Amino acid sequence: MENYTMLFPCPNSSSYPISTTGVGTSQHGFGGQSSNAFLGLRPSNESSGSDHEKRGEGGRDGTMLMSQISGGINGSDELGGLGNDSSNNNKKKGEKKVRKPRYAFQTRSQVDILDDGYRWRKYGQKAVKNNKFPRSYYRCTHQGCNVKKQVQRLTKDEGVVVTTYEGVHTHPIEKTTDNFEHILSQMQIYTPF
DNA sequence: CGGCTTTGACCAGCGC
């Protein structure tokens, strides 16, 4: 499966009484880059170099743990396409497959789709192995924006939704609401018991 | 009628 690298420190956890847990198999340890990764979704170059060194600063007491999935090969943040012509350049023939860095985070939420201010169109759904819930694939509907996301609910804990973003939006958020808080408002308060 | 979801088919990568 994919490798997940944490990178969502969410500094003041006290403000938001939600709890999200880190996405499972983080083989690379925390990559705690304190960026506004979420909604900014800014890729980091480190995925390409495999110099994942753990900087324990972030994520440990964070409420939302964000993960970067280095799809195994190379996160070449080029994020290229973004508005490129029809075919995505992810798969060129004869070339090493270049995969955009992906960011995943788990949230406890009743709803699968967190309204992050962007508009998404569903383009696929697949049953995944070892999971009784299907994984849904969404694409940003904004013209020229190639951002994708996957949404999956965990079998182990049906209250946990794993959202994986891939790419960076090339346009401003469409709903200018305080989206992050909106997201948080949709999350269920997590009590360990 | 346009945009979105659903769903089966197709394709590519990967492990055996």
Next chain:
DNA sequence: GCGCTGGTCAAAGCCG
């Protein structure tokens, strides 16, 4: 080489 799995496409249907 083959089968499995993940990811995407595209046609059909639904809904506002």
